[in-house]
Amino acid sequence: MVMLAPLVVAAAASRSTAPPKIQTHTCPDGLTVMVVESHAVPLVTVEITAKNGSMTEPPDYNGLSHLYEHMFFKANKALPNQEAFMARTQELGIEYNGSTNTEHVNYYFTTTKDHLADSMQFMHDAVVGPLFDAKELERERVVVTGEIDRDEADPQYHLLHAVDERVWWKYPSRKDPLGLRATVLKTTRAQMQTIQHRYYVPNNSALVVTGDVSAADVFAAADQLYADWPRGDDPFVKFPLVVHPPIRATEAVVVEQPVRAIDGELVWHGPSTVGPTVPDTYAADALSAAIAQPSSRFQKALVDSGACVSANLSWYTQMNTGPITASFEATPEKVDACITGIRAELAKMTADYVTQEDLTRGAHQIEVTVVQERERPSELAHTLTFWWTSAGLDYYLGYVDRLFQVTPADAARFVATYIAKQPFVLGVLVSPAMKRAGLDTKHFQALIARAP
Numbered sequence: 001m002v003m004l005a006p007l008v009v010a011a012a013a014s015r016s017t018a019p020p021k022i023q024t025h026t027c028p029d030g031l032t033v034m035v036v037e038s039h040a041v042p043l044v045t046v047e048i049t050a051k052n053g054s055m056t057e058p059p060d061y062n063g064l065s066h067l068y069e070h071m072f073f074k075a076n077k078a079l080p081n082q083e084a085f086m087a088r089t090q091e092l093g094i095e096y097n098g099s100t101n102t103e104h105v106n107y108y109f110t111t112t113k114d115h116l117a118d119s120m121q122f123m124h125d126a127v128v129g130p131l132f133d134a135k136e137l138e139r140e141r142v143v144v145t146g147e148i149d150r151d152e153a154d155p156q157y158h159l160l161h162a163v164d165e166r167v168w169w170k171y172p173s174r175k176d177p178l179g180l181r182a183t184v185l186k187t188t189r190a191q192m193q194t195i196q197h198r199y200y201v202p203n204n205s206a207l208v209v210t211g212d213v214s215a216a217d218v219f220a221a222a223d224q225l226y227a228d229w230p231r232g233d234d235p236f237v238k239f240p241l242v243v244h245p246p247i248r249a250t251e252a253v254v255v256e257q258p259v260r261a262i263d264g265e266l267v268w269h270g271p272s273t274v275g276p277t278v279p280d281t282y283a284a285d286a287l288s289a290a291i292a293q294p295s296s297r298f299q300k301a302l303v304d305s306g307a308c309v310s311a312n313l314s315w316y317t318q319m320n321t322g323p324i325t326a327s328f329e330a331t332p333e334k335v336d337a338c339i340t341g342i343r344a345e346l347a348k349m350t351a352d353y354v355t356q357e358d359l360t361r362g363a364h365q366i367e368v369t370v371v372q373e374r375e376r377p378s379e380l381a382h383t384l385t386f387w388w389t390s391a392g393l394d395y396y397l398g399y400v401d402r403l404f405q406v407t408p409a410d411a412a413r414f415v416a417t418y419i420a421k422q423p424f425v426l427g428v429l430v431s432p433a434m435k436r437a438g439l440d441t442k443h444f445q446a447l448i449a450r451a452p
Contacts, residue, residue, distance in 0.1 A: 022034055027226055034209075035210070045110045054176050056239065057173050063178065254444060262335045263329050272318060274391075297353065302338065353411070
């Protein structure tokens with residue numbers, strides 16, 4: 001086996017919680033390989049990701065990235081059917097799973113170190129040579145629509161879906177990884193192959209291996225294994241991501257479900273992890289963490305006062321417009337005070353709303369969470385694939401340090417740019433009785449028509 005000199009990605013300097021030593025390599029076909037060695041226990045995780053998900057899905061493909069995830073664990077050119085696939089997982093003692101999100105799909109195998117070579121071969125066979133057997137595809141259509149059924153049984157799903165339909169009004173399918181039932185049920189093998197050839201190409205993918213491994217050995221094995229995986233066109237040149245137009249107007253949407261308390265959210269378009277808005281993404285996260293602290297001015301005004309049962313602000317890490325969400329829970333008699341209070345607090349978020357100490361505490365809280373994600377190499381693999389797809393490895397490596405650099409002026413500029421005087425969608429989840437009592441769309445539309 002040829003020994004390669006690994007490239008060690010420099011971690012952000014000076015912090016005691018600097019990122020782990022991530023060694024990277026690019027195969028001749030363009031496949032990115034990342035390795036984190038951890039020799040504490042004899043376990044390894046082999047994970048692969050592609051830049052795919054609902055961000056690539058027009059309505060006639062909505063839900064097919066999710067269906068593709070299910071088909072990944074089926075027959076391929078090396079294993080003739082799912083029974084053979086499952087038998088191989090048992091032979092290798094593999095724990096496996098996958099996930100599909102807006103901008104991220106991933107698949108992983110975790111097993112003992114003595115099965116590393118076989119697990120890497122197993123992963124290669126699954127990603128390079130899927131068969132999309134007609135009978136297996138027919139079965140998985142039903143499985144995926146069953147997941148849609150389960151989600152539709154959750155009142156929160158209906159709230160989120162109704163809000164997203166308005167926030168992403170021109171391209172809602174691009175933000176809906178669960179997908180459309182009708183689209184999933186009529187999926188063809190040709191559509192699966194289109195996704196494969198367009199997005200499952202080495203130069204749009206990354207292989208992550210963590211645990212009791214040698215980076216040089218992994219890099220050499222990857223070069224050899226994936227030599228038969230042909231490089232493809234950059235899918236985002238020929239099929240660029242859509243540009244989500246601004247929310248058309250501030251509006252309220254009321255969703256009726258059998259609930260006892262009122263849940264709701266106010267949603268704006270936020271920044272992205274690529275392009276000129278990148279600095280705003282750190283301010284978004286630092287501010288959100290700062291005002292989530294129980295002692296914060298925000299929590300005292302909204303929760304300690306009794307106006308809201310809970311209230312928080314968040315931004316979702318995305319390269320294609322991450323949403324900003326002010327979520328809340330309130331009692332029916334206090335819901336107006338809660339919504340009005342949230343808007344009033346957001347309007348007060350000028351440069352003196354949070355202190356540098358507040359932001360530092362928020363950044364430290366995120367830092368703790370990030371470090372906890374690194375404690376288990378198998379979990380770290382999932383973290384790395386998410387950040388690689390939605391932000392990039394360099395973003396991840398500098399993330400915590402950049403959070404600690406956010407100033408009150410940065411936080412105020414974030415609010416002024418994306419929230420203050422910007423259109424938003426208010427979604428409110430109420431029971432039929434609450435709606436009959438007057439908590440309907442007309443009521444909430446009038447409420448938000450008032451200046452905060």
